[in-house]
Amino acid sequence: IKTLRLILGDQLNHQHSWFKEEQENIRYVFMEMRQETDYVVHHIQKVIGFFSAMRNFTEYLRERGHAVIYLKINDKKNKQTLPKNLKQLISEYEIEKFEYQLPDEYRLDGQLKDFCSDLTIETEAYDTEHFLTSREDLANFYKGKKEMTMEYFYRDMRKKYDVLMVNSKDPEGGKWNFDKSNRKKWYGKPEIPHERGFRKDVSALLQEVEKAGIKTFGNIDAEKFNWPTSREDSLSVLNSFCKNLLVHFGDFQDALHTEQAYLFHSRLSFALNTKMLHPKEVIESVICYWRENKDEVDISQVEGFVRQILGWREYMRGIYWKEMPGYRRSNKLDNQNKLPDFYWTANTKMNCLKHSIRQSLDNAYAHHIQRLMITGNYALLTQTHPDEVDAWYLGIYIDAIQWVEITNTRGMSQFADGGIVATKPYVSSGSYINKMSNYCKECHYDVKQKTGENSCPFNSLYWNFLDDKREFFKDNRRMAMMLNMLDKKPEDELFRIKERANAIIQNPEKF
Numbered sequence: 001i002k003t004l005r006l007i008l009g010d011q012l013n014h015q016h017s018w019f020k021e022e023q024e025n026i027r028y029v030f031m032e033m034r035q036e037t038d039y040v041v042h043h044i045q046k047v048i049g050f051f052s053a054m055r056n057f058t059e060y061l062r063e064r065g066h067a068v069i070y071l072k073i074n075d076k077k078n079k080q081t082l083p084k085n086l087k088q089l090i091s092e093y094e095i096e097k098f099e100y101q102l103p104d105e106y107r108l109d110g111q112l113k114d115f116c117s118d119l120t121i122e123t124e125a126y127d128t129e130h131f132l133t134s135r136e137d138l139a140n141f142y143k144g145k146k147e148m149t150m151e152y153f154y155r156d157m158r159k160k161y162d163v164l165m166v167n168s169k170d171p172e173g174g175k176w177n178f179d180k181s182n183r184k185k186w187y188g189k190p191e192i193p194h195e196r197g198f199r200k201d202v203s204a205l206l207q208e209v210e211k212a213g214i215k216t217f218g219n220i221d222a223e224k225f226n227w228p229t230s231r232e233d234s235l236s237v238l239n240s241f242c243k244n245l246l247v248h249f250g251d252f253q254d255a256l257h258t259e260q261a262y263l264f265h266s267r268l269s270f271a272l273n274t275k276m277l278h279p280k281e282v283i284e285s286v287i288c289y290w291r292e293n294k295d296e297v298d299i300s301q302v303e304g305f306v307r308q309i310l311g312w313r314e315y316m317r318g319i320y321w322k323e324m325p326g327y328r329r330s331n332k333l334d335n336q337n338k339l340p341d342f343y344w345t346a347n348t349k350m351n352c353l354k355h356s357i358r359q360s361l362d363n364a365y366a367h368h369i370q371r372l373m374i375t376g377n378y379a380l381l382t383q384t385h386p387d388e389v390d391a392w393y394l395g396i397y398i399d400a401i402q403w404v405e406i407t408n409t410r411g412m413s414q415f416a417d418g419g420i421v422a423t424k425p426y427v428s429s430g431s432y433i434n435k436m437s438n439y440c441k442e443c444h445y446d447v448k449q450k451t452g453e454n455s456c457p458f459n460s461l462y463w464n465f466l467d468d469k470r471e472f473f474k475d476n477r478r479m480a481m482m483l484n485m486l487d488k489k490p491e492d493e494l495f496r497i498k499e500r501a502n503a504i505i506q507n508p509e510k511f
């Protein structure tokens with residue numbers, strides 16, 4: 001029977017069983033649509049990255065004899081929404097069965113379910129064959145438990161997949177977690193190997209996107225586009241990570257630096273989230289490299305990396321499907337402020353924010369600690385509405401897809417879920433930032449001062465946040481020490497702190 005199979009922009013799984021079957025009467029369809037480019041304002045590199053990767057995957061399939069329909073953004077036939085395009089194609093090609101892979105996003109999941117329920121032809125949904133857990137696994141794992149600490153889920157995954165285990169029973173290296181050895185500041189050494197980079201010319205595609213009038217933000221060097229957009233590229237990023245960066249990945253995972261946007265991070269998130277790489281092959285490659293190079297690479301680097309993919313990534317996906325759709329609206333701290341305009345320009349005197357935002361605008365990338373402890377920290381301390389924060393994170397990063405963006409942003413970073421993902425809010429004063437970076441050295445503000453015109457804004461904002469949210473956190477054991485310290489602050493000092501913090505919150509562009 002004539003079958004139409006939909007492939008979404010983040011379903012570029014080259015190894016999917018679909019492509020191994022008899023292909024007679026099967027047509028695949030890819031669509032570049034305004035529905036996807038406009039649900040939030042995206043970074044230009046994100047739009048280019050997705051469209052390039054979709055086009056390359058189409059080529060890959062055509063070369064292997066598959067029949068593919070590809071609707072480009074400016075095609076006359078393109079009706080720009082999923083249901084309208086599908087309806088038209090089903091009628092044009094006299095399709096008798098419609099098939100799709102389960103979307104990772106709640107919005108698309110609902111849209112496709114609705115679409116299928118209106119169809120008179122047969123429909124079928126398939127797994128994407130990408131994740132190591134099903135949508136429901138995490139909810140089942142924590143059933144009846146009060147807290148959903150990631151650690152237990154991660155250990156279970158290690159056992160289930162027999163990853164870094166001795167006799168499938170004990171953790172390799174004698175412990176489950178080497179996080180404590182992963183907290184070094186980077187002082188310019190060890191040297192970070194020069195990246196090869198892709199330097200792809202995407203000017204023609206950029207022109208198409210501009211012609212379509214899609215609203216985007218951020219910067220792009222269209223002659224040197226540097227993200228992997230094919231399976232081959234993605235494998236080369238993975239190999240290069242193993243060879244050059246894994247050796248210090250864990251050590252400098254939390255480090256921040258003005259001159260180094262990537263440090264020892266892998267930059268694999270885009271290739272993973274579009275499914276050009278499978279998490280299992282990433283984990284296996286890293287472990288295989290380590291086994292062959294044990295005298296060079298320590299297990300702590302490897303465990304730190306595996307934890308991110310086997311632990312955090314799958315955990316966030318599970319939380320998403322467990323908590324949506326309510327999660328999208330959660331704002332347990334009742335934060336209401338607007339995100340400052342400088343998040344779109346990097347025009348601020350606060351050096352840590354200036355560098356983290358500038359790098360994000362230039363590269364559509366920031367590493368985890370920049371997202372969590374600089375931009376996220378500031379947004380939470382200034383009590384910004386999580387909708388505003390989400391829209392920024394969802395737009396700016398090339399790897400941002402709602403299932404992993406919202407759980408990290410609303411959950412881990414903004415504590416808007418009231419403590420489902422994080423057991424305490426990720427907030428800090430300037431001293432943490434100073435400990436992990438060289439930002440403060442060249443900053444307009446003095447990280448040591450708490451109040452006064454030259455004082456680091458993070459210092460007053462931190463104590464002000466604790467004071468404002470005191471009631472909310474009063475029963476949180478992990479906050480007891482800080483609240484205790486807050487209680488000991490002399491009244492006049494707290495008054496000055498709050499005065500300074502409120503001036504910043506009311507007029508952030510001045511700082």
Ligand code: FAD
Pocket residue numbers: 264265266267268269270272273308309312313314316366367368369371372376393394397399400401404405406408409412413
């Ligand atoms: P590495 O540091 O090299 O880590 C390796 C891989 O581990 C990543 O590629 C990623 O697949 C996985 N990983 C690491 N941390 C996490 C995490 N917390 N959750 C899920 N997977 C993780 N990640 C996204 O993929 N998309 C997002 O939209 C996104 N938004 C974020 C928003 C905030 C506020 C925060 C604090 C984190 C966010 N993250 C997001 C998680 C993390 O910051 C990125 O995955 C990481 O920075 C990507 O860079 P990398 O590939 O160099 O990662």
Ligand code: SF4
Pocket residue numbers: 349350351352353429430431433434439440441443444445446447456457458
């Ligand atoms: Fe950021 Fe404060 Fe350090 Fe400046 S002094 S870089 S504002 S933490």
